[in-house]
């Protein structure tokens with residue numbers, strides 16, 4: 001817990017001043033509020049006198065105190081809001097930076113949607129709790145102490161009534177809360193599930209609609225949301241008991257104070273305390289019991305926020321599983337790749353996804369990879385830019401173990417067009433520059449020509465200034481793939497990897513892209529994962545993967561003559577149109 005608090009407080013930074021001022025103003029507000037009943041008592045007692053002068057004097061003082069109380073209250077509200085929203089902004093930023101440093105493995109571990117929830121809902125919970133701690137958590141105990149002290153100055157005997165009532169009320173209220181807390185905790189976990197389901201569905205809405213699964217999804221969502229409602233109702237019902245319970249204690253206290261107060265006034269003829277002072281005592285009683293209720297509410301808020309805090313600190317504390325080495329090598333000599341008995345598994349208890357891979361690719365060659373889905377093709381190529389680390393053996397790029405390179409250097413030299421690649425919201429030009437910040441227009445046009453994208457981009461009314469919608473939904477699948485290839489080329493990589501990146505491109509254009517690669521970037525090592533044998537048949541080497549192993553390797557001719565899996569795939573794709581002409 002101590003660690004969680006100190007980890008979070010690291011994000012307060014420039015809002016320290018406001019975080020300090022807010023409780024200070026609250027303290028001043030409490031002082032004013034505790035002085036007010038004293039003046040009121042004076043006003044009441046002066047009523048029986050003949051002159052209006054003391055009443056007017058007291059009224060003016062009362063007004064000033066009330067105004068001051070208003071002023072301090074406002075100031076505390078403003079500073080607490082500044083502090084808590086600023087703190088949340090910093091916290092979100094810190095989390096965001098942290099996540100940027102995460103390796104794929106770390107993202108897998110948390111899941112992307114859980115990270116989103118942590119950056120949004122959880123931060124908001126902590127922000128609210130921080131605002132409350134700054135104000136109410138200071139206000140309440142202070143108010144209790146002041147009010148008890150002030151009533152003690154009025155009458156010790158009467159104060160005993162509150163002093164006895166405070167622990168009794170506390171016990172009752174906290175009894176209710178301790179029953180409600182476990183339910184709240186459970187709600188939080190269910191909320192997570194609900195958020196995940198919303199995120200998954202909204203981002204996959206096109207698929208849901210295409211499969212006409214709206215009803216099914218609505219039903220699923222309804223069940224999850226009903227589940228949360230039930231628990232919420234149960235918890236809120238319990239919490240709702242707090243107010244009536246408190247009211248009961250307030251009335252009992254009022255009754256006791258009035259009864260014993262009246263008794264004392266009558267018996268002592270007002271020598272111990274006056275009617276006005278009795279009214280002040282009643283106000284203090286109210287303030288004290290209200291504080292008790294506030295205290296119990298704060299407790300609820302803080303415990304709930306603690307769950308969120310824990311989840312946030314989990315992310316902040318997480319050591320990225322893949323670090324750039326200190327003084328890493330900052331130059332990749334060439335585009336050669338050596339897999340030296342490489343093994344890989346995604347998690348410690350998972351099975352081997354890559355099994356003893358042995359492969360040497362000389363710089364500048366083109367390698368085609370063919371294999372069924374799930375045969376670990378994507379996994380295989382993700383090791384090269386170190387998106388994941390090998391779990392056995394060694395992987396050399398340019399003759400050096402990838403783990404010895406400065407990570408940025410390595411990833412700048414190895415451009416990957418991932419299978420699930422994305423374009424970002426912005427113009428086509430912005431998206432290209434995302435691959436290389438200072439790319440000139442000529443460079444952008446050159447790579448787009450290479451990737452066979454220039455032609456269709458020029459046909460857009462806005463050309464390179466065409467806006468790409470969020471998620472790249474306003475370009476076709478094939479156009480998106482070509483733009484992603486162009487973006488990767490802009491880095492002038494030593495190694496270019498295309499993971500099924502021309503699947504939505506027609507065969508003719510696909511062939512044109514490969515022709516351009518051959519002619520324009522002959523020194524770059526090219527690795528092409530494809531479904532169609534036509535996409536790889538002109539490669540220097542083709543490897544066939546099956547179940548995490550390389551089962552066949554050779555040129556198109558060699559593999560065709562061998563009559564193995566490759567031949568089988570080729571035949572199945574070319575039956576009917578034998579010898580399909582590809583340029």
Ligand SMILES: Nc1ncnc2c1ncn2[C@@H]1O[C@H](COP(=O)(O)OP(=O)(O)O)[C@@H](O)[C@H]1O
Nearest residue numbers: 108346353371372373374375376377378379380
């Ligand atoms: N992020 C991941 N976490 C755990 N397992 C994964 C992950 N990505 C892929 N896998 C598993 O690794 C195996 C190979 O997947 P992948 O490399 O994507 O195959 P391919 O690209 O050939 O279709 C599959 O069994 C898949 O379920």
Ligand SMILES: [Mg+2]
Nearest residue numbers: 377378379419
């Ligand atoms: Mg794949």
